[in-house]
Each structure stands twice: as structure tokens, then as C-alpha cells.
Amino acid sequence: NAGVTQTPKFRVLKTGQSMTLLCAQDMNHEYMYWYRQDPGMGLRLIHYSVGEGTTAKGEVPDGYNVSRLKKQNFLLGLESAAPSQTSVYFCASSRQTDTQYFGPGTRLTVL
Amino acid sequence: SQQGEEDPQALSIQEGENATMNCSYKTSINNLQWYRQNSGRGLVHLILIRSNEREKHSGRLRVTLDTSKKSSSLLITASRAADTASYFCATRLNSGGSNYKLTFGKGTLLTVNP
Numbered sequence: 001n002a003g004v005t006q007t008p009k010f011r012v013l014k015t016g017q018s019m020t021l022l023c024a025q026d027m028n029h030e031y032m033y034w035y036r037q038d039p040g041m042g043l044r045l046i047h048y049s050v051g052e053g054t055t056a057k058g059e060v061p062d063g064y065n066v067s068r069l070k071k072q073n074f075l076l077g078l079e080s081a082a083p084s085q086t087s088v089y090f091c092a093s094s095r096q097t098d099t100q101y102f103g104p105g106t107r108l109t110v111l
Numbered sequence: 112s113q114q115g116e117e118d119p120q121a122l123s124i125q126e127g128e129n130a131t132m133n134c135s136y137k138t139s140i141n142n143l144q145w146y147r148q149n150s151g152r153g154l155v156h157l158i159l160i161r162s163n164e165r166e167k168h169s170g171r172l173r174v175t176l177d178t179s180k181k182s183s184s185l186l187i188t189a190s191r192a193a194d195t196a197s198y199f200c201a202t203r204l205n206s207g208g209s210n211y212k213l214t215f216g217k218g219t220l221l222t223v224n225p
């Protein structure tokens with residue numbers, strides 16, 4: 001099993017550009033999550049999903065949108081990137097409400 | 112505001128010594144989890160302790176939970192250089208309904224010197 005994978009691993013954007021981060025899991029988990037990690041801030045939840053076709057806002061959702069069209073995929077979109085969105089983004093999944101399994105992360109820089 | 116706060120922020124020890132990290136939280140929890148993150152990598156789950164448990168072991172790891180003090184500690188015994196990483200506590204609130212979210216602390220950076 002590949003576990004949780006994220007695409008791309010690195011990306012540099014200019015302010016105002018858009019992009020989509022893809023998260024895929026092969027563990028048949030119902031729940032999926034997007035976090036961002038900034039120095040000194042720990043992980044903060046952006047959006048999460050408790051099942052195919054459902055999404056919900058987390059702690060810092062502004063400037064991001066998500067979609068869960070297929071159970072195994074969770075997409076995070078930035079419609080108009082801002083320098084404040086420079087961060088490392090992690091996707092995670094879980095079978096129920098306990099252990100979360102994390103992807104390797106996407107390092108995003110917005111100039 | 113952070114639900115979980117780790118202490119200390121950084122810890123440096125010699126190989127073979129024990130490392131203790133603490134986590135404090137503010138509101139009633141369903142469970143508390145510890146994760147490890149090696150530099151530049153994703154988080155890896157280490158251990159989960161439920162609110163009705165007081166102590167749990169997994170290999171060289173020992174976790175305690177004191178719900179009256181709203182605190183937990185992670186002890187790594189006989190540390191190795193490979194234990195060098197950031198360690199995060201994460202809490203799942205006891206909201207009464209379904210709560211799928213974990214709230215992470217800012218982490219403790221552990222350095223184990225050979």
C-alpha cells in the first residue's frame with residue numbers, strides 16, 4: 001500500500017495564480033483532512049471531509065476550497081494565491097476518528 | 112488558541128538518556144495522541160491514550176495522562192540518534208457529538224546527540 005500520497009511535492013506560485021493540490025489514499029478511509037504547517041505554529045486544520053461528497057471548514061479555511069468527489073481523493077484548491085499561503089501542506093486520512101495517517105507534504109511558496 | 116501545548120519547545124540529550132516531553136490542554140478530551148515528525152517529512156502516529164486510561168506503553172515509549180491536571184507526558188527511554196525529531200501532541204475533544212478533528216500543539220524538537 002502506498003498509504004497517503006500528495007502531488008506535487010514542491011510548487012512556486014506568483015501572487016494571484018491558482019493551483020490544486022491532490023491527496024490520494026488507498027486505505028479506504030472515510031475521513032480526510034488538509035492541514036498547513038508554519039514555523040512556530042504547529043499544524044492547523046484547513047478543511048476536512050467525513051465522506052465522499054462532504055466537506056467542512058476547519059480552523060483556517062479562508063482562501064481555500066476543497067472537493068471530495070471520490071472517496072480516495074481529497075483536493076485542495078487555491079483560487080488566488082497570496083504570500084500568506086506560503087506553507088507546507090499536509091493531507092491526512094483516518095478510518096474513524098482516531099489515528100490519522102499523513103502524507104509527505106507539499107511545500108508551497110507564493111511570491 | 113492552541114488546545115495542546117508541548118513543553119519544552121526544544122530538548123537536547125545524549126544517546127542512551129531518557130527524554131520526557133509534556134503536553135497541557137484546556138478542555139475535556141476524548142483521547143490524546145502523540146505524533147513524531149522527522150525533518151521534512153509527514154507526521155507519524157506513535158500512541159493514543161483515551162480519557163479513561165492513565166498510562167500506556169509501546170516499546171520504548173510510555174505515555175501518561177492526568178485528566179485532573181489536563182496534562183500528558185511522553186517518555187522515550189534509552190534514546191537513540193534516530194529519535195531526533197519533532198514530537199506533537201494532538202487532542203480530540205469530547206464534544207458529545209461526533210468530533211473528527213484533532214488539534215495539534217506546536218511540538219517539542221528533540222535532538223539526541225550520539
